[in-house]
């Protein structure tokens with residue numbers, strides 16, 4: 140048992156509090172390596188009572204508090220200067236797995252959730268494309284993955300949340316019990332509550348999938364095939380990308396996946412009418428988990444090159460169908476190889492808009508939208524180069540926004556409270572009301588500058 144702060148009667152905790160340099164330095168880092176704010180101390184809660192005690196204590200002392208999951212943010216969003224970090228790493232139990240739901244502590248990773256559910260032939264729908272993220276960290280932003288047009292985002296597939304508000308109150312919310320709080324927490328950038336436990340929907344998981352990598356001569360043809368596939372909903376997963384070609388210029392690729400649950404699919408029919416360079420197509424059959432974990436190969440490669448710890452000035456947005464070709468072509472014309480790095484990519488993947496139902500996840504109004512992401516993986520840790528790319532991100536974001544697009548808030552560039560207000564649009568008032576009700580002292584998550592200037 141330890142205590143927080145230096146007052147004579149600090150609240151007792153089941154977990155631990157650390158003030159040592161190492162713990163504080165770790166809490167000042169994230170995957171972006173672009174922002175570093177050192178907290179006063181790090182709490183490792185072992186229960187939601189601990190989280191509540193830490194929030195109340197931070198509020199009493201006029202400090203901010205930010206929860207940290209896996210620290211995969213790219214712009215200090217889980218950091219807090221001189222305040223308290225609540226490292227959720229000890230709250231990672233995967234509780235009951237039932238046929239239609241799983242109850243998990245928010246610090247559990249998606250990999251840990253799948254380890255409990257896949258042996259029973261079940262998986263949460265709406266998974267992101269990377270598994271080493273915490274459930275809480277993903278629910279705070281949304282959770283965008285290749286099956287988004289089929290299943291929505293992870294926040295669309297939550298049945299119930301247990302949270303600790305900025306007042307230090309422990310509450311439970313769901314679509315039927317305190318729905319306003321539920322809607323302010325899902326994709327709410329941690330502004331009103333810390334998530335301690337989530338009940339996620341489960342659906343039957345295929346044991347294997349059939350995957351097709353298809354290559355295209357140009358952007359327009361690749362986008363055209365995504366429109367056709369979205370209209371016919373032939374595949375469970377669709378991802379498009381422009382990648383630096385080994386010979387210079389760009390190559391365009393679709394990554395399509397079909398569940399193998401019943402009879403084998405008719406591949407001729409699946410691929411009929413597509414305009415890819417069929418001689419280059421790469422079909423494969425793989426276990427479902429290997430498909431979900433497909434970014435692990437990129438991570439291994441980046442680690443082996445020594446590039447994994449380098450800065451990651453990522454930009455993630457959404458663009459409507461009407462603007463996507465002009466926006467993507469315009470940015471491709473501006474990008475240099477160094478802007479993305481040899482292993483980086485521009486992701487341009489179709490989303491059937493009606494599949495996404497989380498109010499705070501802001502999408503353009505077009506019935507068909509696209510993710511538009513610059514996954515920058517520089518092969519250098521040069522700080523000036525990283526700053527250049529952060530500045531470039533802001534300019535790209537403004538072009539995307541001016542073309543009717545919107546932000547997916549895991550991007551590396553500064554925003555102002557006015558930017559966020561415009562970003563949330565008609566949903567802002569509901570979030571602001573929830574902030575007034577549940578975090579009136581502005582204790583939580585200062586790394587997102589929604590209600591206060593940058594920390």
Ligand SMILES: Cc1cc2nc3c(=O)[nH]c(=O)nc-3n(C[C@H](O)[C@H](O)[C@H](O)COP(=O)(O)OP(=O)(O)OC[C@H]3O[C@@H](n4cnc5c(N)ncnc54)[C@H](O)[C@@H]3O)c2cc1C
Pocket residue numbers: 169170205206207208209210211212213216217218227245246267268269272273274275276277279280281282283284328329332333334335549584586587
């Ligand atoms: C390699 C990589 C791949 C990625 N792939 C995808 C992808 O496919 N799809 C996608 O949608 N996103 C993806 N992301 C982005 C990722 O989903 C977000 O950055 C996410 O917020 C990170 O989760 P985390 O557990 O690392 O959270 P952290 O970085 O620790 O925290 C992120 C934010 O959530 C807050 N937070 C964390 N836990 C809680 C909690 N329990 N309660 C309240 N607030 C909390 C933090 O304070 C912070 O503001 C990827 C990121 C990386 C680095």
